[in-house]
Amino acid sequence: MTEFFAREIDTTKPSAARLYDWYLGGTHNYPIDRTFGELATQICPFVPDLARNNRGFLRRAVQFAVENGIRQFIDIGSGVPTVGNVHEVAHRTAPETRVVYVDNDAEAVVTSQEMLEGSTVATSVAADLRQPDLILDHPGTTRLIDFDQPVGLLIVAVFHFVSPSDGPHQLMRSYIDRLAPGSYVALSHITVDDATPVAAEQLQDLEREYGSTSNPAYLRTRDEFTQLFDGLELVEPGVSYATDWRNFEPVDPHDPARPCFYAAVGRKP
Template sequence: MGAGMTDETAGQTGGVDLTRPSAARVYDYYLGGAHNFAVDREMAERAIGLWPDLPLIMQQNRAFLRRAVRFCVDAGIRQFLDLGSGIPTVGNVHEVAQDAAPESRVVYVDNDPVAAAYSENILRGNDRAGVVQADLRRPDEVLASPGVRALLDLDEPVAVMMVAVLHFVPDSDDPAAIIAKYREVMAPGSYLVLSHASQDGQPDQADSHQDLYQRTATPMTMRSREQVTGLFDGFEVVEPGVVFFPEWRPVSPEDVDDHPERFTGLAAVGRKA
């Protein structure tokens, strides 16, 4: 795991609340990043103690993201809106997309000030990628932001990424309605890329993990395969459908674990006709 940031760094990012862990920074820690604080590392280590496979699950989620971005590029997509993006460390959307198609444009959106600040630093000098600090639950604000309007043309197809983020949106905020707001402005031929934590596969482990997150600023709502499938209303889900992370278009059959259900996250890509 990465060494992480010192608490003094918080003063450089707008006075971050160091009493509560951030989902974006905990995820960064799982991936071996260094953009996290002691409170995030403590939370992550507690979670790993309950569920030792967690770092592997997060790495599988990141591998799905990379495959999905490449799939979208191969389908002709050249612009990406990554909602709840966290910190775009190695292997994130702009690197994968621009490696395959250098003209690709990417906007990252996250409401965590540390994620936004470090994203700006990482993307400095890349005029085809930007970051917006905003809450994905407010689509009108996100879509009207100067950062989105400057880089993305929503009259053309776009890939909207909601990777490992909607499980932090409670039922009371109606994630399906949030997706619908984005879908309304997506041109035909656009794609929705989504992954989501689920109890499916390892319900006992998942429940304890969900309970742990209830005590943080970002409580988690895991959803079933049926519920995740329902989030694709208005999209045509591409093959192989809603599946466990390793099962979504693996590069080779050897990449699929003998027990893919141990990677309890669900992933899928849908196309707007």
């Protein structure tokens, strides 16, 4: 049974979840989101490519975890459901896989709940990444997730909305400490470390624009991203670009978006 979430949807400011949906060509967004999305792509034309690259990493990370025995996932910052979401990817291999989607955006949660109504293996929870106890102890989570067994924790394209004052490293530790040995954690994060000078300037301009949205963004370095995996063993190939992580399809070496998204998966020993 899905726990329905009732809250007025704020359409006065763009939201990260709805913008991500718009970048991916979805329809669960509002005029304020589309206006900002058009501005964002004028500032940084490869933003939709960032979203698609990240989505591809998410799917590969889920498939990897399922192939390594994971049968339960928590997807924090899941956004508005789109084709190829976590339970669709997992269920192709293991139909019994259980999934808890988490987001702080009302549109994302309400749409997820409508899509998952009647499901016995997936649900949607309204919470923010910065509320680990609320997420992990939520009745919707504990109904589906057995924390005595390994979990696939997905926090994909979310930590760049966590400010330094929120203590991202400590926040990540609060999740890792609750996971059973053998759990996997997948993270991705926007960066300008290896970006071309033009791409770096565009992303930095976009970072400033995101300050006017409901979800201000923060760029981080490779070292800062890697520190989020403290206490975990990085699986091969370690920290890489989202496009490259266990991707056996050709990638475009000239894609300006390629070096602008770090991704990795860690295993709790």
